[in-house]
Amino acid sequence: MNAFTHRLLPYDGADRFLDGALPFLRDGIAAGDRVVAVCGTGQEMLLRDALGPADAEVEFREPRTWYTHPARTPADCLSAADDAAAGGRRLRILGEPAWTNRPPPEIVEWQRIEAVANVAFRETGAALMCPYSASLPAGVVAAARKTHPETVRGGHAVPNPGFVDPWSYCAQCDREPLPAPPPDADTLKLDKADLYWLRAYVSDYARRAALPEDSVQRLLVAVTEVVTNAMRHGEPPIVLRMWPEPDAAGGALVCEVADEGRWPPGAGYGLLPPRPAGTAPGSRFGLWAVRLLCATVQIRTGDAGTVVRLRMAFPAGTGPLRGNGA
Amino acid sequence: METPWFAKRPVSEVRPGDHGWLAYSGPEERDRVIGPFVREGLQTNEKVVYVTDAPADRLPGLGPRGGVDLDACGRSGQLRVISRRDACLNRRGEFEPAMLVDTIGREVDAAFGEGYRAVRITTDHTWLVDRPGTPDLTRVLGCEDRVGDTVSPSTMAMAICQIDRRACPPGELAAIRAAHEVLVEVNPEFDDGVLKIIRTFDPDGLRLVGELDAARHAVFAESLARVSAARRRVHLDLSRLGFIDLGGLHLLARHAIGLPADQPLVLDDLAPDVENVIEMVGWHRLPGLVRGSRTSPDTEGTHR
Numbered sequence: 360m361n362a363f364t365h366r367l368l369p370y371d372g373a374d375r376f377l378d379g380a381l382p383f384l385r386d387g388i389a390a391g392d393r394v395v396a397v398c399g400t401g402q403e404m405l406l407r408d409a410l411g412p413a414d415a416e417v418e419f420r421e422p423r424t425w426y427t428h429p430a431r432t433p434a435d436c437l438s439a440a441d442d443a444a445a446g447g448r449r450l451r452i453l454g455e456p457a458w459t460n461r462p463p464p465e466i467v468e469w470q471r472i473e474a475v476a477n478v479a480f481r482e483t484g485a486a487l488m489c490p491y492s493a494s495l496p497a498g499v500v501a502a503a504r505k506t507h508p509e510t511v512r513g514g515h516a517v518p519n520p521g522f523v524d525p526w527s528y529c530a531q532c533d534r535e536p537l538p539a540p541p542p543d544a545d546t547l548k549l550d551k552a553d554l555y556w557l558r559a560y561v562s563d564y565a566r567r568a569a570l571p572e573d574s575v576q577r578l579l580v581a582v583t584e585v586v587t588n589a590m591r592h593g594e595p596p597i598v599l600r601m602w603p604e605p606d607a608a609g610g611a612l613v614c615e616v617a618d619e620g621r622w623p624p625g626a627g628y629g630l631l632p633p634r635p636a637g638t639a640p641g642s643r644f645g646l647w648a649v650r651l652l653c654a655t656v657q658i659r660t661g662d663a664g665t666v667v668r669l670r671m672a673f674p675a676g677t678g679p680l681r682g683n684g685a
Numbered sequence: 686m687e688t689p690w691f692a693k694r695p696v697s698e699v700r701p702g703d704h705g706w707l708a709y710s711g712p713e714e715r716d717r718v719i720g721p722f723v724r725e726g727l728q729t730n731e732k733v734v735y736v737t738d739a740p741a742d743r744l745p746g747l748g749p750r751g752g753v754d755l756d757a758c759g760r761s762g763q764l765r766v767i768s769r770r771d772a773c774l775n776r777r778g779e780f781e782p783a784m785l786v787d788t789i790g791r792e793v794d795a796a797f798g799e800g801y802r803a804v805r806i807t808t809d810h811t812w813l814v815d816r817p818g819t820p821d822l823t824r825v826l827g828c829e830d831r832v833g834d835t836v837s838p839s840t841m842a843m844a845i846c847q848i849d850r851r852a853c854p855p856g857e858l859a860a861i862r863a864a865h866e867v868l869v870e871v872n873p874e875f876d877d878g879v880l881k882i883i884r885t886f887d888p889d890g891l892r893l894v895g896e897l898d899a900a901r902h903a904v905f906a907e908s909l910a911r912v913s914a915a916r917r918r919v920h921l922d923l924s925r926l927g928f929i930d931l932g933g934l935h936l937l938a939r940h941a942i943g944l945p946a947d948q949p950l951v952l953d954d955l956a957p958d959v960e961n962v963i964e965m966v967g968w969h970r971l972p973g974l975v976r977g978s979r980t981s982p983d984t985e986g987t988h989r
Contacts, residue, residue, distance in 0.1 A: 431965075438969065553900050555879045558928065576928075576958040577965060583930045587899045632970070645931045648966050 361449050361484040365477055366516050367507035369500065371493035373405055379511040380453055381409055383488045387451035388416040392486070393443045397425045397454035402490075422457040429468035430650035433479060434632045440483035451486040458499055462606055464655045464670060466499070467532055473506035474528040475630045529630065537659055537668060540615060544602040552590065554583050557599070561614065564601050565671070569680045570612050574671050577652040578614060584645045585616045585667045593620035593665060603679030604670070610678040611654060611670040622660040629656070691865075695872045695883075696721045696845075701803050703843045704833040706865035708850040708858060712745070714886040715847065717871045719807060720746015722845055726805040727753045727763060732796040734765045734789070736772040736808035762799065765792060772808075780813060782828030789835055793842045806836070806844040810861070815852045822857050829864035837866065845869050850887065875904050882908045890920035890951075896928035902936055909940055916948070920977055924954035934963065934971060941973025953977035 368379040380396075384406065387394040396406060397420045407414040426432050436452065443450040456469050476487060488511065491503045504510070504521035505528055523531070545564060549557060558579050565575045582599070589597045600615040629646025650656050654672035659665070673679055696718045699705055709715040723744060726733045735744060741755045741764060758764035770778075773785035789806055796804045813825050829846065836844045846865065850858055862868075874891075875882040880901045881894040891908055913919050921937075923929075941950040950973055955963070960976075968974065 434967070434970075553879070554898050555896060555900075558896070573958070573961045576961055579928060580930060580962050583898055583928075584932070587930065587932065591899075644935050648931045648934075651967075652962065652965055 361486070363481050363484055363486075364509065364516070365480070365487045365507055366489070366509045366511050367503050367519060368488055368490040368511045369493065369503075370490055376402065376490060377405060377409055378513050380406060380488065380490065382514045383451070383453060383486070383511075384410065384417055385413070387449070387486065388413055390449065392449040392451040393439070394418065395420060395450070395452045395454070397422050397452065398490070399455075402455075422455060425454065426456045426469070428651075429465060429472050429655065430647070433472050433476065434651065436485075437479055437483065437632055440480060440485040443485075444483050449484055449486060451488075453488045453490065455490040455492070458495055462611070462655075464657060467535075468655050470499070470502045470506060471529055471532055471630065473503065474523070474525040477506070477508060477525045479631050529628070533659060537657055537666065540600050540613075541602050544600040544615075547599045549586060549590075549597040549599055550595070554586055557586060558583060561599075561601070565612055567680065568603050568612050569673075569677070570671055571674065571677075574612075578612070578669065578671050581649045581652045581656075581669050582614055582616065584649050585669065588645065589616055589618040589620070589665070589667075592622075593618035595619065605678050609673045609675040611672050612679055613668060613670050615666060615668045617664060617666045619664045620660075621662065622665055626660075628658055691868050693868045693870060696869050697725060697872050699805075699843050699845065699867065699869055701840050701843050702837055703867045703869075704829075704836045704865050705843065705845040705867040705869040706862055707845050707847045707869045708853075708862065709847060710850055710886040714871065715849075716746030717884070718746075718869055719744070719845070719847065720751065721872060722805060722807060722869075723747055723764075724751055724753050726803070727758050730763075730801060731803040731805055732763055732765065732792070732799065732801040733758075734767065734792045734804060734806045736767050736769060736785070736788070736806075738768050738770075739766075741766045763801070767792075769812075780824060780828075782824055782831060785828055786831045786835055789832060789842070789844070793835070793839065796841065802841075804842045806842060807847060809847040809849075811847070811849040811852050814848070814854075814857055814861075822860065825861060826864055829861060833864060833866070874908050875901075877901070880905070884908075884912065885920070885922055888920040888951075888953075889915075889917050890922065890953075892922035892925070894925040897926065897933040898928065898930040899932050902932055905933070906936055906940070909936075913940070913944065916945070918948045918951060919944075920951045920953050922953050923959060924956060926956060926959055929959055929962070931966075934966065937974055938971040941971075944973060949973050949975040951975050951977035954979060 370376040370379065384394055384396065394416060395418045399422065403419050410417065440450040458466065473489065480487065489503065489507060491500050504519055505523040507519055508522045509516040510519045547560060561582050562575050562579055565578055570578065586597065595618065597616065597618045602613050604611045604613050629650050632647055633644050653669045655670045657668040699722065707718050709718065723733050723735065724747060741759050747753065747755060755764060759766065767788065772788045773781055775781040775784065793804050810825060814822065832844060836842045848861065871884050873881045873883045879895050880897055882905060883892040883894065885892050889912065891912055897905060937950060944950065952974060955976065963971065968976070
């Protein structure tokens with residue numbers, strides 16, 4: 360099997376983009392890989408021109424439809440990589456995530472995905488190349504230097520001196536404190552073992568905030584999982600807080616579960632899909648599935664206890680209703 | 686299409702005035718409905734009238750360990766096992782609906798004087814539809830209507846008409862069922878007010894009603910293991926499951942992995958909310974689980 364590669368392609372113009380991307384795609388075509396290019400229309404035209412008739416061997420995809428969700432997209436890619444490997448092929452993706460118009464917590468999640476990909480795809484032999492435009496915010500490019508083991512210069516790759524161990528990188532992300540919940544957040548202390556009433560309470564709140572019905576159900580599943588974990592492994596008191604969080608992109612309903620416990624090292628944060636595919640999901644299934652169900656999940660655990668903050672996004676242009684009688 | 690006025694009732698909740706219907710799919714289902722129907726009547730000072738040619742000790746679901754002395758009940762008249770000939774056959778040996786109605790009326794009237802607080806009546810009509818070329822359907826229907834007229838206004842009588850659904854063409858089954866107001870089914874295996882688990886027999890499986898979460902995983906796992914113990918394809922009717930947590934999905938997938946490859950766990954009639962969650966997690970990430978039929982909720986006996 361081919362060795363897994365995950366390379367950063369920084370570029371500041373069409374030439375440097377093509378210098379890195381073209382050999383990557385051509386190598387894949389020559390080797391019979393499944394070759395996917397996730398890029399905007401401009402880059403697609405550049406690549407098609409340069410590839411000529413060989414462009415038929417490349418699946419071009421829109422970033423907006425590919426990078427839909429920071430847990431679902433990597434999970435789907437991982438399945439695709441497994442499928443390709445099972446068929447004796449390699450999955451090769453040239454992909455630049457859509458970085459603009461994302462709320463800050465989601466950007467952090469995508470950056471974390473770049474780091475975790477080094478672990479998740481290690482056994483698949485996939486080849487990933489991530490173009491990063493110099494026009495992106497400086498922080499985004501800087502983070503990419505920590506999450507990619509290699510950088511492409513022209514036709515070859517060099518080790519990236521700034522690369523950070525994926526789990527250390529995640530730990531760094533999690534050292535950033537969460538903003539405090541707003542003072543008027545709805546607060547409920549959970550002291551009953553039966554979560555039936557909790558769900559009635561949460562769904563009532565979410566419906567009054569006008570969260571779409573399918574999202575309400577996902578939130579109920581996610582909250583039930585997090586509270587079940589807290590009751591099983593955490594320390595009372597367990598406190599639930601909810602508040603609306605409007606923002607430019609549409610906003611979110613935030614639901615936070617806090618307890619006094621501290622997660623042991625190596626507890627896993629649900630960042631990796633259960634492996635291997637095709638078997639019953641393992642014990643880490645829960646938190647990983649919570650990530651699939653929510654827009655973003657933030658976890659902080661330490662001496663001050665543990666907080667899991669779930670964010671359910673509103674469709675663009677709607678946003679949460681205020682005045683929940685909280 | 687489905688006629689909506691039926692009430693579906695577990696056998697222990699059948700009450701006076703109910704003209705009930707049980708289309709069973711096999712002896713286990715019949716035992717688990719008729720057994721409690723007869724036993725609970727005998728244990729609570731009610732009279733039981735059973736029209737059958739079987740001897741009393743061979744009645745469905747009433748083994749020697751049923752906790753009821755059938756002989757004593759027979760001697761005292763609390764249990765009346767009446768042969769078909771005596772109950773509803775005329776001199777030529779033909780089915781005579783009027784006779785059956787008279788028999789029932791007579792037994793109910795007598796029970797008043799005998800001091801019983803209620804009368805439970807049951808009989809199996811399979812023999813009427815089971816004979817090829819015998820156009821007995823209209824007679825059966827007429828009979829059912831008259832039994833219904835006798836039982837439904839009564840504050841004392843309750844009846845369950847049994848039929849083996851395997852012996853009856855679907856059209857006739859639906860027609861006879863329509864002559865009853867109450868569909869009788871097995872008692873729930875579990876019911877704590879939040880989750881109800883009911884054994885189903887056509888297809889084999891369980892119906893979940895309510896919400897499944899960690900507080901109920903253990904009891905659900907037990908029911909699932911029991912119904913899967915025989916080698917057969919298990920269906921879960923989830924039309925009225927409003928919530929399942931991730932642990933519940935995990936439990937389903939783990940169970941399915943242990944089943945033979947040709948016997949997946951079939952999830953029927955998923956409520957949209959639950960289906961949405963499974964879609965989001967991905968069916969392919971829950972190996973062994975298969976999406977089954979999609980029929981409207983409360984449609985009884987239509988999926989095969």
